[in-house]
Amino acid sequence: MNLGIYLTRSARHWPDRSALVCGDRTWTYARLEERANRLASALVRRGIGPEDAVASLAWNRGELVEAEFALYKAGVVRVPVNARLGRGEIEHILRDAPVRALIFDEAHRADALAAIAAAGTDCLPVALDAVPEEALAYDELLAEGDTAPVAVDTHEDAPAVLNFTSGSTGSLKAAVQTVGNRLANMRKTLMNDESRPRPDTRYLACGPITHATGMVLLAGVFGGSTTHVLPAWSAEAFLDTVERERITATFLVPAMLNAVLAHPGAADRDLSSLRSVRIGGAPVSPQRLRDAVALFGPVVAQGYGLAETTSVVAGLSSADIARAVAADPELLQSCGRAAYDTEVRVVDEQSRTLPPREVGEIIVRGPDCVSRYWKAPELSAQTFRDGWVHTGDLAWMREDGYLFLVDRKKDMIISGGFNIYSTEVETVLYEHPAVREVCVVGVPDEKWGEAVKAVVVTRPDTAVTAEEITDFCAARLDRFKKPRSVDFVPELPHNRNGKLDRKAVREPYWAHTDRRVH
Structure with a gap:
């Protein structure tokens, strides 16, 4: 099994179609495949393999997509470092994970090099921009490889991504997303008529592509769509890009949605190309959903998921939201029903399923749900029990299966x-x-x-x-x-x-x- 084969196949099917756009640069499927193969083969030749990890630390840019697919191809664990982390947190990740190389941009050069030095690990610094003496240029690393397809065989239980996030105490923890979890995420995206990427899909990635915004990249490549990566977020840049590039699909967290809705010129823009605007990452109020439908039209959907579930585990479709606006206002408070092969329950402190409309904790299971945190057995035992992910989110379920979030336990x-x-x-x-x-x-x-x-x-x-x-x-x-x-x-x-x-x-x-x- 290898997740990189889907890029190879799409490059064969649509070599000249645009796969990726970032700023003034465009990657065809053939070019993305070529550069991903070069990076993958270069890493393999340097002895970096399935027991190792490669980290990235950069603001949104096309090379992050190249690296994601290269690491799939090489069977290497990907460690996407949030570009807003501090030096101490970066050092912690380098000490904690088996990182053999760190790819970084100019904005993070000082923090990257200092963290590598402080961690004292065998980690190759790879610079995307200006190259300091102690680092290797990203393009020089690619030149060490070749363009022949790379597909190192991996098992579905092998780690694919270590997704480091801050816990309730502020300390970093990493959900271990396996090859199987990522494959399940791709399948789930493709099974949804609203979110399914197609050759005519133009998806705008507004937030960090290393995290939730980029979770659909694999499915997008599978479907032959074009991903437009926004280098830096602003409501103005979002509106400009949607209008200019005729974007058909996008994902916004509620804070981004608030900014777009508050933009004084939003109502005057031509946003008619949008077919899917998905809201997620945090609860969104019913009023903001109404406002979003008023601005974008009946194309707004929302979803609920966590790093521990790899993808959306419950969703409210655009049809659900349109119906809620027209006739079922309570439904606007829901985050939706269980998505495809995910099981969702609301339980009491003894993990007993509660009757409709009683508040309890959400627990979920399915092939996209992870089963452990990296090097954290006690925390893993608290969160992952008997095959279920205990989310720490409180909710109640309506008689027809719609889930209604009420709060985090700690909030x-x-x-x-x-x-x-x-x-x-x-x-x-x-x-x-x-x-x-x-x-x-x-x-x-x-x-x-x-x-x-x-x-x-x-x-x-x-x-x-x-x-x-x-x-x-x-x-x-x-x-x-x-x-x-x-x-x-x-x-x-x-x-x-x-x-x-x-x-x-x-x-x-x-x-x-x-x-x-x-």
């Missing part, structure tokens, strides 16, 4: 003995016309233990008071759920993948307390 607010789900309060706040973005957290309270606080970013040229915000919520929620206080801020923090960083919002309010609820 649930307990005030006066009542459980309050931050996302429920945020859903109401997003309906206020002055609210652009909001984060609801629990803050210390002597009487109640925790109190609900809303931290709000308002829309430009709007004026609203804290009292108006709390009154708005009081009219729509049980009174114990309404915010007890409101702070207005110019912007909210987001983590390295563009998700709202709830922990960073909460931290200042608990910084000087002796007892912490979470």
Whole structure:
């Protein structure tokens, strides 16, 4: 088994078709295949094989796609390092994983070289841009290889990707995504009529292609589509690219969606080429889904998944969302139903399946679900039990199988003995016309233990008071759920993948307390 064979096959079928576009550069399928083979064979000749890993540390660029397929071909484990990680975290990854080479861009040269030196491991520095004395040029490494197809045989249980993400404590952990997990992810994407890449698909990768945005690259190559990689995110660049390149499909995290919806010229752009706009990576409010449908048309879908599941495990189709907007408003709060061969359950503390509409933890299993974290047996034992991934997400399931997220276990607010789900309060706040973005957290309270606080970013040229915000919520929620206080801020923090960083919002309010609820 080798995941790189799909690029080889597509290059044979469509050699002159555009496979990849980034900035002013274009790769045909033939060119992408040629450069991936060169890199794969060069790594093999240097003795880097299936027991080894190669890491990448760069902002979005085409060479990251070349490297992904080269590593599939060579059977080498891929370690995509988030470009926003600090030097110490990069060093940790190099020490933790069997990284034999680190490919980096000019923006990360200092951190890459310092981390390699500090880690003290046998790691080859490979520079994509200006080449320091202690590094090898990326193109020189490719010149060591040749263009003959490479397909090192691998087993479906062999690690393909170590996906390092921050846990709830802030420490890095790596979900071990196997060859079989990645293959299952590809099959699932191809089985979905809305997301299935075809030769006429032009997919815009807006976020880091090393993470969720790039999860469809393998399926895209299989289907003969063209992937447009956005070098740097901005709402303006997104709108320009969709309009100019006649993009047909894209993926946005909610923070990106908020930015596009807030762009003053968005409604004047020609976005009619879009056939699929998928929202994921974090919960999205019903109001924002309505706004997205108003802007993009009835092509908006959303999905729920984790690094531990490799891909989407539940989805709300564009037809579901259109129906919800027209006649089933409750459904707009759902993240969808189980996707294809994934099993999804909502369970209690003893892992017993709960009846409809009772809140419990989501657990999932399927061929795309990973079974362990890298070098973390205790954490693995907590998360992966009896073949199920215990997500740490709280939800309830409707009688017809639709799943409704309510919160992370660790984010649930307990005030006066009542459980309050931050996302429920945020859903109401997003309906206020002055609210652009909001984060609801629990803050210390002597009487109640925790109190609900809303931290709000308002829309430009709007004026609203804290009292108006709390009154708005009081009219729509049980009174114990309404915010007890409101702070207005110019912007909210987001983590390295563009998700709202709830922990960073909460931290200042608990910084000087002796007892912490979470």
